[in-house]
Amino acid sequence: MLVLSRQRDESIMIGDNIVITIVDIRGDKVRLGINAPAEIPVHRQEVYEAIQRENLRASRIEPKDTRQLGKSKGPAAE
Amino acid sequence: MQIRTTRFGLLELEPNDTLHFPAGVVGLEDCRRWVLLADAQNSALGWLQSTTRPEVALAVVSPRRFVPHYQFKVYRSELASLELEDVKDAQVLTIVSKNERSITLNLKAPIVINLKRQLGRQVVANGDLPLQHELASSPATLKKSA
Numbered sequence: 001m002l003v004l005s006r007q008r009d010e011s012i013m014i015g016d017n018i019v020i021t022i023v024d025i026r027g028d029k030v031r032l033g034i035n036a037p038a039e040i041p042v043h044r045q046e047v048y049e050a051i052q053r054e055n056l057r058a059s060r061i062e063p064k065d066t067r068q069l070g071k072s073k074g075p076a077a078e
Numbered sequence: 079m080q081i082r083t084t085r086f087g088l089l090e091l092e093p094n095d096t097l098h099f100p101a102g103v104v105g106l107e108d109c110r111r112w113v114l115l116a117d118a119q120n121s122a123l124g125w126l127q128s129t130t131r132p133e134v135a136l137a138v139v140s141p142r143r144f145v146p147h148y149q150f151k152v153y154r155s156e157l158a159s160l161e162l163e164d165v166k167d168a169q170v171l172t173i174v175s176k177n178e179r180s181i182t183l184n185l186k187a188p189i190v191i192n193l194k195r196q197l198g199r200q201v202v203a204n205g206d207l208p209l210q211h212e213l214a215s216s217p218a219t220l221k222k223s224a
Contacts, residue, residue: 038155038158038159039100039101039158039159040101041101041104041202043104043202047186047202048104048202050186050209051104051105051184051186051187051200051202051209052104052105053105054173054175054184054187054209054210055103055104055105055106055136055173055184055187055200056105056106057175058136058137058173058174058175058184059106059134059135059136061135061136061137061174061175061176062085063085063117063119063137065137065176065181066117066120066123066137066174066181067119067120068181069120069122069123069137069139069174069181069213070120070121070122070123
């Protein structure tokens with residue numbers, strides 16, 4: 001892994017269109033500013049991994065698994 | 079064009095039936111082309127079927143039908159690739175899954191589709207929303223039997 005030292009308000013560039021700036025450092029917490037093209041998704045890793053797991057689980061659902069869905073409909077209609 | 083699916087057999091699609099997800103779906107980044115199908119038995123349910131991977135399909139619902147007060151906020155950049163002229167053109171769908179107890183809805187990462195441009199994206203909503211919102215099945219059943 002490439003390791004770079006940066007101070008507050010300094011940045012690194014990834015490719016020619018992603019800029020990551022150290023916005024603030026307080027104790028063991030670092031705030032990052034990220035400038036990236038809209039088509040590049042940026043997520044906190046733990047959130048991304050949780051969504052990834054959930055999507056992969058969801059993508060295995062079969063029509064028979066959803067049969068109780070209509071029956072569980074809430075009180076409000078559209 | 080014809081696509082093969084494991085759940086729904088062979089489907090005949092018109093080219094403009096397909097939705098383009100430029101970033102794919104989280105964990106399924108290779109799935110960029112999808113088609114939205116209506117469920118044969120349940121009018122509340124749709125299926126986002128990958129046109130390139132026969133085994134990949136996501137059950138989807140309109141979330142407000144099940145969670146009436148559902149709303150979410152996303153960063154503007156999350157919506158940029160959808161080329162929305164008006165937020166009203168956006169259709170929001172949530173992915174249905176199930177755990178040991180219940181059918182669940184992913185309220186944290188809904189799918190937003192611009193039907194005019196046939197563009198879609200899974201967005202990550204800000205704040206504390208559940209990845210597995212359990213839909214209670216008992217109240218409706220109890221009401222019926224009462």
